[in-house]
Amino acid sequence: MNEPLTFRQSVDHMVQHTMSVLDLDSGLRDVIRSCNSVIQVRFPVKLRGKIHTFKGWRATHSTHRLPVKGGIRYVPYADQDEVEALAALMSYKCALVDVPFGGSKGALQIDPSQYDRDEMEMITRRFATELIRKGYMNPATNVPAPDMGTGQREMAWMAGTYKHLFPDDINHQACVTGKPVHHGGIRGRVEATGRGVQYALQEFFRHPRDVADTGMSGGLEGKTVVIQGLGNVGYHAAKFLSEEDGVKVIAVIEREGVLLNPAGIPIQHLRDHMVEHKTIRSFPDANFEEDGRKALELECDILIPAAMEAQIDEENCDRIQAKMIVEAANGPVTFGADQKLQQRGVVILPDVYVNAGGVTVSYFEWIRNISHIRFGRMQRRHDEQRANQYATLLQEITGAHLSDAARDAVIRGADEIDLVRSGLDDTMRLAYQEMHNTLHGNEQIHDLRTAAYVIAIDKIARSYHDVGIY
Ligand code: NAD
Numbered sequence: 001m002n003e004p005l006t007f008r009q010s011v012d013h014m015v016q017h018t019m020s021v022l023d024l025d026s027g028l029r030d031v032i033r034s035c036n037s038v039i040q041v042r043f044p045v046k047l048r049g050k051i052h053t054f055k056g057w058r059a060t061h062s063t064h065r066l067p068v069k070g071g072i073r074y075v076p077y078a079d080q081d082e083v084e085a086l087a088a089l090m091s092y093k094c095a096l097v098d099v100p101f102g103g104s105k106g107a108l109q110i111d112p113s114q115y116d117r118d119e120m121e122m123i124t125r126r127f128a129t130e131l132i133r134k135g136y137m138n139p140a141t142n143v144p145a146p147d148m149g150t151g152q153r154e155m156a157w158m159a160g161t162y163k164h165l166f167p168d169d170i171n172h173q174a175c176v177t178g179k180p181v182h183h184g185g186i187r188g189r190v191e192a193t194g195r196g197v198q199y200a201l202q203e204f205f206r207h208p209r210d211v212a213d214t215g216m217s218g219g220l221e222g223k224t225v226v227i228q229g230l231g232n233v234g235y236h237a238a239k240f241l242s243e244e245d246g247v248k249v250i251a252v253i254e255r256e257g258v259l260l261n262p263a264g265i266p267i268q269h270l271r272d273h274m275v276e277h278k279t280i281r282s283f284p285d286a287n288f289e290e291d292g293r294k295a296l297e298l299e300c301d302i303l304i305p306a307a308m309e310a311q312i313d314e315e316n317c318d319r320i321q322a323k324m325i326v327e328a329a330n331g332p333v334t335f336g337a338d339q340k341l342q343q344r345g346v347v348i349l350p351d352v353y354v355n356a357g358g359v360t361v362s363y364f365e366w367i368r369n370i371s372h373i374r375f376g377r378m379q380r381r382h383d384e385q386r387a388n389q390y391a392t393l394l395q396e397i398t399g400a401h402l403s404d405a406a407r408d409a410v411i412r413g414a415d416e417i418d419l420v421r422s423g424l425d426d427t428m429r430l431a432y433q434e435m436h437n438t439l440h441g442n443e444q445i446h447d448l449r450t451a452a453y454v455i456a457i458d459k460i461a462r463s464y465h466d467v468g469i470y
Helices: 007-019 026-033 080-096 117-133 152-165 192-204 208-214 232-245 267-277 335-344 357-371 380-398 404-411 416-441 448-467
Strands: 037-047 050-062 068-075 102-109 142-146 224-228 248-254 257-260 287-289 302-305 324-326 347-349
Touching: 007 026, 007 080, 007 335, 007 448, 026 448, 037 080, 037 117, 050 068, 050 080, 050 117, 050 142, 068 080, 068 152, 068 357, 080 102, 080 357, 080 416, 080 448, 102 117, 102 142, 117 152, 142 152, 142 357, 192 232, 192 324, 192 347, 192 357, 192 416, 208 347, 224 232, 232 248, 232 267, 232 302, 248 267, 335 347, 347 448, 357 416, 380 404, 416 448
Parallel strands: 068 102, 068 142, 224 248, 224 302, 302 324, 324 347
Antiparallel strands: 037 050, 050 102, 248 257, 257 287
């Protein structure tokens, strides 16, 4: 049997497959596919009286737009191959959803559960110092964000480290995104990727022709969902989809096993339980089973892998029974499995689209940081005043009476979270519509992943054509 492809090879194969549809110069193909640069850093930190050495990476895939953008993950198994694959996905993702950034990604080889808060702060600040000094973290050229194992806390430490080194950089806050709101973050960033998964599915279900390809019909209401990973992305996606769209989450797969309940698992209750007890085993409202991987094969409408890469591979893909797979994680389906699933007609909403909500709202945060003003601050009251005048005018012309509650609802100006959600929803809708049109407008394209890559690579190629290569 052939050696399984690495994550980077898997992404590369998917891109090569797409290149065969596009009429591109072979030199340009190579420029677009390859990672521009990658650094590996090793740095010592003295902890508990002993010196520990840590290893990390940051890869820059494409600089056709600056800054380059992409998360930093803290996982024990991190390696350069994975970081390069993820950096490439970031370039395609940004291009697909019209976020004017290049692609980058970073990782630190660490198990965060082994260190306390102060130790994590020391390690993170030291890692950030390495990245900053080597030009891999800067508001104008390379802007990290959270990913697996990192969140607002780590981003605040990184931003603080940059500010300490460059206090006279007026745009210092824009050196990372995903910061806490009171430290230059934006409302809605924490939930953004999960919210984007919800908007992606809502848009998909507005296209009956595409829904019919899955063998399903109707809307999201009542659809059964199996989700893998109840971290940042999985939790928010599962919560919004079940609480707002009426889907039934019948299984939640985590590291230690799977929780099953055909009547639906209350997601907020489960998350509270996980935070309090640090385990899913004792959760009272579902049955626990040890074999989490097996649960990917459960019969359901929608399977949402939201944990990590290569979860659906050539070993288990033939047993997957879901009608559609929604890739909330990066690279959860390997190239080989993707080919086989396509042949079986399983519809896959690809990662470069589905989880683009994170980078989209990061883009909004970066704009907020470099413009030094909260969205809506200038116009909100003005909008309310005008809406109030319209409401009064309407009452005078029609003689109808508006209740106070109705008037308040009509005149309320948008605040930052409303604008962020509206911008994200618009982004996810437009990107899907472009994918839909590309899929149905080109006989050589048979799946949404190829459609997404065709759009992304075409935009990157056009950018190189317009500006030239130098
Ligand atoms: P996270 O660390 O917050 O959550 C990951 C969850 O998956 C954890 O609960 C973990 O216990 C679980 N998990 C890990 N390995 C598992 C396994 N083998 N089986 C079952 N469960 C497992 O990470 P996250 O930020 O939610 O990221 C998840 C995925 O989404 C990653 O692929 C990441 O690259 C991608 N992503 C994240 C963001 C973001 O904004 N955080 C944006 C885009 C893409």
